[in-house]
Amino acid sequence: MPAVTPKLLLRIVLLGLGVVLLQVAAVSQIVIFGASADLTPLVVAGVGLLCGSLSGAVFGFGVGLFFDAALLQTMGLTSFVFILVGYGAGRLRELRDPQAVAVPMIVGALATAISTFGYGLMSFMLGNDTPVSFLLLRVILATIILNAIISLPVFALVRRWLGPVLPEDPRRRRRRRAYTTGGLSPLTRA
Amino acid sequence: MYDKTVRRRRAVLGLLVVSSLILLTAYFREPAGGALHNVQRGILEVVSPIQEGASRALKPVRDLFGWVGDTVSAKGDLKNARTDRDQWRTQAIHNQSAAAENAKLRGLLELDKSPVDLSPYEPVTARVLVRSPTLWYARITISKGTSSGIRANMPVIATDGSGQDDRGLIGIVDSATGDAAVVRLVTDSSVAVPAKTADELATGVVKPSPGNPRDLIMDSVAKTDTVADNAVIVTQGTVSTRNDLPSLFPPDLPIGRVTRVTNAGTSEQLPHLRLFVDTRHVDYVQVLTKKVNDNR
Numbered sequence: 001m002p003a004v005t006p007k008l009l010l011r012i013v014l015l016g017l018g019v020v021l022l023q024v025a026a027v028s029q030i031v032i033f034g035a036s037a038d039l040t041p042l043v044v045a046g047v048g049l050l051c052g053s054l055s056g057a058v059f060g061f062g063v064g065l066f067f068d069a070a071l072l073q074t075m076g077l078t079s080f081v082f083i084l085v086g087y088g089a090g091r092l093r094e095l096r097d098p099q100a101v102a103v104p105m106i107v108g109a110l111a112t113a114i115s116t117f118g119y120g121l122m123s124f125m126l127g128n129d130t131p132v133s134f135l136l137l138r139v140i141l142a143t144i145i146l147n148a149i150i151s152l153p154v155f156a157l158v159r160r161w162l163g164p165v166l167p168e169d170p171r172r173r174r175r176r177r178a179y180t181t182g183g184l185s186p187l188t189r190a
Numbered sequence: 191m192y193d194k195t196v197r198r199r200r201a202v203l204g205l206l207v208v209s210s211l212i213l214l215t216a217y218f219r220e221p222a223g224g225a226l227h228n229v230q231r232g233i234l235e236v237v238s239p240i241q242e243g244a245s246r247a248l249k250p251v252r253d254l255f256g257w258v259g260d261t262v263s264a265k266g267d268l269k270n271a272r273t274d275r276d277q278w279r280t281q282a283i284h285n286q287s288a289a290a291e292n293a294k295l296r297g298l299l300e301l302d303k304s305p306v307d308l309s310p311y312e313p314v315t316a317r318v319l320v321r322s323p324t325l326w327y328a329r330i331t332i333s334k335g336t337s338s339g340i341r342a343n344m345p346v347i348a349t350d351g352s353g354q355d356d357r358g359l360i361g362i363v364d365s366a367t368g369d370a371a372v373v374r375l376v377t378d379s380s381v382a383v384p385a386k387t388a389d390e391l392a393t394g395v396v397k398p399s400p401g402n403p404r405d406l407i408m409d410s411v412a413k414t415d416t417v418a419d420n421a422v423i424v425t426q427g428t429v430s431t432r433n434d435l436p437s438l439f440p441p442d443l444p445i446g447r448v449t450r451v452t453n454a455g456t457s458e459q460l461p462h463l464r465l466f467v468d469t470r471h472v473d474y475v476q477v478l479t480k481k482v483n484d485n486r
Contacts, residue, residue, distance in 0.1 A: 021244050022248075024241055026244065026248035026251060030259070053203075057206050065213075068230075069234065070233060070241070074218070075213045075214070075230065076217060079210045
């Protein structure tokens with residue numbers, strides 16, 4: 001886990017506030033193919049991928065709390081779901097550190113699926129009358145596809161916003177040096 | 191060091207999860223005026239102006255996406271509307287076809303009863319399968335044959351469903367197989383029908399006009415016979431008292447109506463007539479399969 005510097009913390013907080021406001025004020029009101037995109041799980045997963053599991057979970061908790069407060073929803077519900085999203089994305093980075101181009105899309109789709117289904121399941125368990133219908137499933141599916149499509153630019157923006165203040169990751173630095181200087185491949189370590 | 195990191199990570203994760211659950215529980219347990227609800231309202235009060243400002247600032251973007259969405263949706267609606275239109279059009283065509291078919295079948299039913307009751311002749315109803323595509327339109331193929339009792343030289347009647355004067359004799363069976371038969375229409379030059387006016391003031395033989403098969407004439411009308419315009423022409427039936435010379439057609443089957451008479455009152459007078467049935471618009475026919483009293 002990279003050390004969280006004050007600059008990084010500031011940027012993460014601003015990112016959380018901004019994404020919730022953007023989501024509530026604009027993105028949620030734009031309907032494409034009968035569904036709206038949901039930036040929040042994408043950004044939470046993006047922070048998890050860049051900063052690690054602990055930072056991802058804390059960021060997810062904070063964003064979820066702010067989201068619930070801003071929308072007068074059940075406090076703690078979205079936080080709980082986003083903790084899983086942020087932590088999961090962070091653990092993926094810590095264990096595998098995937099570098100493929102399609103990683104943001106896959107992670108974005110998974111994060112959206114976990115957040116939408118998780119939120120629905122939690123609401124159902126808490127006794128809220130969540131309407132379960134084929135229409136709802138269709139909307140959820142459309143949201144997942146939509147989020148998967150926009151995940152690449154969203155992840156790129158998150159990386160661009162946090163990148164300058166992210167501390168250098170020793171593991172990546174080691175790998176980059178090995179490739180560029182003709183050193184041993186990471187595979188040989190095994 | 192590694193263990194410490196793992197323990198710390200797990201502790202923070204557990205703390206966050208427990209915090210969420212405590213928040214959930216507390217939120218559910220407290221009344222509407224509780225602390226968490228007040229915090230929520232306070233945050234909303236702070237955030238709502240920002241939300242409003244952001245909402246206004248981003249309205250053009252929303253409108254742009256809304257326009258794109260509406261356009262896509264409208265295209266989908268248009269496609270659906272076109273599909274609906276095509277379905278209704280097909281339905282309307284089916285209904286029109288059914289109504290026309292109904293009129294023709296009703297005509298056939300009425301034809302069985304007027305002007306004479308044809309049920310003793312045991313009419314067999316058949317569908318027209320093939321129409322001769324030529325100008326003369328001299329033959330049709332029907333859907334029943336010898337298996338239904340149809341034989342050569344049986345008279346065939348029909349209606350075209352056009353309203354009044356839409357039913358009558360149209361031809362005679364030329365040949366028949368098991369499940370089909372060919373009908374020679376009265377417009378064929380080889381067909382001649384002994385006929386009379388309905389008022390029985392004149393007799394003759396109805397056949398196509400030479401060189402113009404769509405114009406029928408009533409040949410061999412005596413000089414003393416009187417044929418008026420618009421007179422109804424019907425079949426004559428058997429006239430001879432001999433049993434070996436029966437007519438092929440029962441008496442009083444309607445054929446057509448006189449349109450004009452050339453050389454009227456002379457030995458060469460020639461009534462022209464129009465068939466009651468437009469043979470190009472016949473879908474069903476009836477074949478009279480039985481002779482009654484040798485068609486007298």
